[in-house]
Amino acid sequence: GIQVEQSPPDLILQEGANSTLRCNFSDSVNNLQWFHQNPWGQLINLFYIPSGTKQNGRLSATTVATERYSLLYISSSQTTDSGVYFCAGGYNNNDMRFGAGTRLTVKP
Amino acid sequence: DTGVSQDPRHKITKRGQNVTFRCDPISEHNRLYWYRQTLGQGPEFLTYFQNEAQLEKSRLLSDRFSAERPKGSFSTLEIQRTEQGDSAMYLCASSSGQGPHEKLFFGSGTQLSVL
Numbered sequence: 001g002i003q004v005e006q007s008p009p010d011l012i013l014q015e016g017a018n019s020t021l022r023c024n025f026s027d028s029v030n031n032l033q034w035f036h037q038n039p040w041g042q043l044i045n046l047f048y049i050p051s052g053t054k055q056n057g058r059l060s061a062t063t064v065a066t067e068r069y070s071l072l073y074i075s076s077s078q079t080t081d082s083g084v085y086f087c088a089g090g091y092n093n094n095d096m097r098f099g100a101g102t103r104l105t106v107k108p
Numbered sequence: 109d110t111g112v113s114q115d116p117r118h119k120i121t122k123r124g125q126n127v128t129f130r131c132d133p134i135s136e137h138n139r140l141y142w143y144r145q146t147l148g149q150g151p152e153f154l155t156y157f158q159n160e161a162q163l164e165k166s167r168l169l170s171d172r173f174s175a176e177r178p179k180g181s182f183s184t185l186e187i188q189r190t191e192q193g194d195s196a197m198y199l200c201a202s203s204s205g206q207g208p209h210e211k212l213f214f215g216s217g218t219q220l221s222v223l
Contacts, residue, residue, distance in 0.1 A: 004150075030209060031209030033211065033212060035214075040216070041197060041216060041217050041219070042214070042216050042217075043151070043199065043201075043214035044214075045211050045212060045213060045214070048209075048210065048211045050209070086150050086151075088150070088151075088212075090209075091209070092209050093139065093141065093156070093203055093209055093210065093212060094141070094153065094156045094163065094164045095153070096153065096212075097150075097153075098149075098150025098151050098152070099150055100148070100149055100150055101149075101150055
Protein backbone atom coordinates (compact mmCIF):
# COMPACT_ATOMS: atom_id res chain seq x y z
CA GLY A 1 0.00 0.00 0.00
CA ILE A 2 0.88 3.64 -0.24
CA GLN A 3 3.28 4.99 2.39
CA VAL A 4 2.64 8.49 3.69
CA GLU A 5 5.36 10.47 5.41
CA GLN A 6 4.66 13.75 7.19
CA SER A 7 7.15 16.31 8.39
CA PRO A 8 7.95 17.73 10.81
CA PRO A 9 6.46 15.40 13.44
CA ASP A 10 6.25 18.24 15.95
CA LEU A 11 6.16 21.99 15.55
CA ILE A 12 6.01 24.73 18.16
CA LEU A 13 5.18 28.27 17.05
CA GLN A 14 4.61 31.62 18.59
CA GLU A 15 1.22 33.12 17.80
CA GLY A 16 1.38 35.07 14.57
CA ALA A 17 4.10 32.97 12.96
CA ASN A 18 3.78 31.16 9.64
CA SER A 19 4.47 27.49 9.04
CA THR A 20 4.69 24.88 6.30
CA LEU A 21 3.78 21.23 6.78
CA ARG A 22 4.81 18.62 4.25
CA CYS A 23 3.39 15.30 3.14
CA ASN A 24 5.24 12.85 0.88
CA PHE A 25 3.68 9.84 -0.84
CA SER A 26 5.43 6.68 -1.98
CA ASP A 27 3.24 6.44 -5.08
CA SER A 28 0.92 8.59 -7.16
CA VAL A 29 -2.46 9.31 -5.63
CA ASN A 30 -5.59 10.83 -7.09
CA ASN A 31 -7.27 11.45 -3.76
CA LEU A 32 -5.43 13.66 -1.28
CA GLN A 33 -6.95 15.36 1.75
CA TRP A 34 -5.71 17.38 4.71
CA PHE A 35 -7.32 17.19 8.14
CA HIS A 36 -6.96 18.97 11.47
CA GLN A 37 -7.60 16.96 14.62
CA ASN A 38 -8.38 19.31 17.48
CA PRO A 39 -7.50 18.57 21.11
CA TRP A 40 -10.94 16.96 21.60
CA GLY A 41 -10.28 14.43 18.84
CA GLN A 42 -12.54 15.86 16.16
CA LEU A 43 -11.12 15.51 12.65
CA ILE A 44 -11.96 18.46 10.44
CA ASN A 45 -11.51 18.24 6.69
CA LEU A 46 -9.41 21.19 5.57
CA PHE A 47 -8.82 20.46 1.90
CA TYR A 48 -9.53 17.96 -0.82
CA ILE A 49 -6.55 18.67 -3.08
CA PRO A 50 -5.31 15.95 -5.45
CA SER A 51 -3.45 18.62 -7.44
CA GLY A 52 -3.01 22.36 -7.65
CA THR A 53 -3.43 25.03 -5.01
CA LYS A 54 -6.37 25.97 -2.80
CA GLN A 55 -6.81 28.63 -0.16
CA ASN A 56 -9.23 28.92 2.72
CA GLY A 57 -8.64 31.94 4.90
CA ARG A 58 -5.25 31.69 6.61
CA LEU A 59 -4.74 28.17 5.30
CA SER A 60 -3.63 27.13 1.86
CA ALA A 61 -2.46 23.88 0.33
CA THR A 62 -0.48 22.94 -2.72
CA THR A 63 -0.13 19.47 -4.21
CA VAL A 64 2.48 18.63 -6.83
CA ALA A 65 1.07 15.33 -8.00
CA THR A 66 3.95 14.52 -10.39
CA GLU A 67 6.42 14.75 -7.51
CA ARG A 68 4.13 13.02 -5.00
CA TYR A 69 4.03 15.66 -2.28
CA SER A 70 1.69 18.18 -0.77
CA LEU A 71 2.25 21.24 1.41
CA LEU A 72 -0.04 22.88 3.93
CA TYR A 73 0.64 26.52 4.76
CA ILE A 74 -0.63 28.16 7.91
CA SER A 75 -0.21 31.92 8.07
CA SER A 76 -0.55 34.18 11.11
CA SER A 77 -1.05 31.17 13.35
CA GLN A 78 -3.48 31.34 16.27
CA THR A 79 -3.70 29.23 19.43
CA THR A 80 -6.83 27.60 18.00
CA ASP A 81 -4.69 26.17 15.19
CA SER A 82 -3.08 23.82 17.72
CA GLY A 83 -3.69 20.12 17.24
CA VAL A 84 -2.54 17.42 14.87
CA TYR A 85 -2.55 17.86 11.12
CA PHE A 86 -2.95 14.75 8.99
CA CYS A 87 -2.66 14.23 5.29
CA ALA A 88 -4.22 11.19 3.66
CA GLY A 89 -4.00 9.86 0.15
CA GLY A 90 -5.00 6.98 -2.05
CA TYR A 91 -6.77 6.11 -5.25
CA ASN A 92 -10.26 6.06 -3.80
CA ASN A 93 -11.82 6.95 -0.47
CA ASN A 94 -11.80 3.31 0.62
CA ASP A 95 -8.04 2.90 0.34
CA MET A 96 -6.78 6.17 1.77
CA ARG A 97 -3.71 5.99 3.99
CA PHE A 98 -3.06 8.54 6.69
CA GLY A 99 0.31 9.81 7.74
CA ALA A 100 1.37 9.87 11.38
CA GLY A 101 0.58 13.56 11.59
CA THR A 102 2.30 16.81 12.52
CA ARG A 103 1.57 17.95 16.08
CA LEU A 104 1.34 21.75 16.11
CA THR A 105 1.45 23.81 19.27
CA VAL A 106 0.84 27.54 18.96
CA LYS A 107 1.85 29.51 22.04
CA PRO A 108 0.24 32.84 22.94
CA ASP B 109 -26.31 19.59 8.14
CA THR B 110 -25.87 18.12 11.60
CA GLY B 111 -22.56 16.40 10.86
CA VAL B 112 -21.54 12.81 11.55
CA SER B 113 -22.71 11.63 14.95
CA GLN B 114 -21.18 8.81 16.98
CA ASP B 115 -22.38 7.17 20.15
CA PRO B 116 -21.17 6.58 22.78
CA ARG B 117 -18.37 9.09 23.13
CA HIS B 118 -16.51 6.85 25.57
CA LYS B 119 -16.80 3.17 26.37
CA ILE B 120 -15.04 1.28 29.14
CA THR B 121 -15.39 -2.48 29.11
CA LYS B 122 -13.79 -5.55 30.56
CA ARG B 123 -11.77 -7.94 28.46
CA GLY B 124 -13.97 -10.59 26.87
CA GLN B 125 -17.09 -8.44 26.69
CA ASN B 126 -18.81 -7.45 23.44
CA VAL B 127 -19.22 -3.79 22.52
CA THR B 128 -21.23 -2.02 19.84
CA PHE B 129 -20.78 1.50 18.53
CA ARG B 130 -23.22 3.51 16.46
CA CYS B 131 -22.62 6.02 13.69
CA ASP B 132 -25.15 8.33 12.06
CA PRO B 133 -23.73 9.85 8.87
CA ILE B 134 -24.62 13.17 7.30
CA SER B 135 -28.17 12.61 6.13
CA GLU B 136 -27.71 12.75 2.37
CA HIS B 137 -24.42 10.80 2.33
CA ASN B 138 -24.44 7.37 0.72
CA ARG B 139 -21.01 6.21 1.81
CA LEU B 140 -19.99 5.42 5.35
CA TYR B 141 -16.53 4.43 6.59
CA TRP B 142 -15.11 3.05 9.82
CA TYR B 143 -11.57 3.81 10.96
CA ARG B 144 -9.51 2.99 14.02
CA GLN B 145 -6.97 5.37 15.51
CA THR B 146 -4.39 4.40 18.11
CA LEU B 147 -2.37 6.85 20.15
CA GLY B 148 0.12 8.84 18.10
CA GLN B 149 -0.99 7.39 14.78
CA GLY B 150 -3.25 8.43 11.94
CA PRO B 151 -6.60 6.76 11.38
CA GLU B 152 -6.52 3.27 9.88
CA PHE B 153 -9.26 2.21 7.46
CA LEU B 154 -11.42 -0.75 8.54
CA THR B 155 -14.45 -1.02 6.26
CA TYR B 156 -16.95 0.95 4.23
CA PHE B 157 -20.51 0.89 2.95
CA GLN B 158 -22.22 2.19 -0.16
CA ASN B 159 -25.81 2.52 1.04
CA GLU B 160 -26.49 -0.80 2.80
CA ALA B 161 -23.85 -2.79 0.89
CA GLN B 162 -20.55 -3.45 2.66
CA LEU B 163 -18.09 -3.15 -0.22
CA GLU B 164 -14.82 -3.60 1.59
CA LYS B 165 -14.25 -5.60 4.73
CA SER B 166 -10.95 -7.33 4.17
CA ARG B 167 -9.22 -4.79 6.37
CA LEU B 168 -11.31 -5.45 9.43
CA LEU B 169 -8.76 -6.38 12.04
CA SER B 170 -10.05 -9.84 12.85
CA ASP B 171 -13.21 -11.92 12.66
CA ARG B 172 -14.16 -10.45 16.04
CA PHE B 173 -14.96 -7.20 14.22
CA SER B 174 -18.15 -6.80 12.22
CA ALA B 175 -20.14 -3.88 10.88
CA GLU B 176 -23.65 -3.41 9.58
CA ARG B 177 -25.67 -0.73 7.87
CA PRO B 178 -29.03 -2.45 7.53
CA LYS B 179 -31.13 0.31 6.01
CA GLY B 180 -28.41 2.37 4.43
CA SER B 181 -28.63 5.02 7.11
CA PHE B 182 -26.91 4.52 10.47
CA SER B 183 -24.20 1.90 10.97
CA THR B 184 -22.98 -0.19 13.87
CA LEU B 185 -19.53 -1.58 14.54
CA GLU B 186 -19.36 -4.55 16.91
CA ILE B 187 -16.30 -6.01 18.57
CA GLN B 188 -16.80 -9.40 20.15
CA ARG B 189 -14.66 -10.83 22.97
CA THR B 190 -12.74 -7.57 23.37
CA GLU B 191 -9.01 -7.66 24.05
CA GLN B 192 -6.80 -5.00 25.60
CA GLY B 193 -5.26 -4.38 22.18
CA ASP B 194 -8.66 -3.21 20.94
CA SER B 195 -8.34 -0.07 23.05
CA ALA B 196 -8.38 2.80 20.57
CA MET B 197 -10.50 5.58 19.10
CA TYR B 198 -13.06 4.28 16.59
CA LEU B 199 -13.97 6.87 14.01
CA CYS B 200 -16.79 6.99 11.53
CA ALA B 201 -16.80 9.10 8.39
CA SER B 202 -19.20 9.70 5.55
CA SER B 203 -19.07 11.08 2.03
CA SER B 204 -21.67 11.98 -0.54
CA GLY B 205 -21.09 8.96 -2.79
CA GLN B 206 -21.13 11.01 -5.97
CA GLY B 207 -17.69 9.90 -7.07
CA PRO B 208 -14.86 7.49 -6.21
CA HIS B 209 -12.92 10.12 -4.29
CA GLU B 210 -14.46 13.01 -2.42
CA LYS B 211 -14.23 14.83 0.89
CA LEU B 212 -14.50 12.73 3.99
CA PHE B 213 -16.38 14.08 7.01
CA PHE B 214 -15.58 12.51 10.36
CA GLY B 215 -17.49 12.13 13.59
CA SER B 216 -16.00 12.79 17.01
CA GLY B 217 -15.25 9.11 17.54
CA THR B 218 -15.82 6.56 20.27
CA GLN B 219 -12.92 6.07 22.66
CA LEU B 220 -12.78 2.43 23.74
CA SER B 221 -10.86 1.33 26.82
CA VAL B 222 -10.60 -2.41 27.48
CA LEU B 223 -9.56 -3.24 31.04
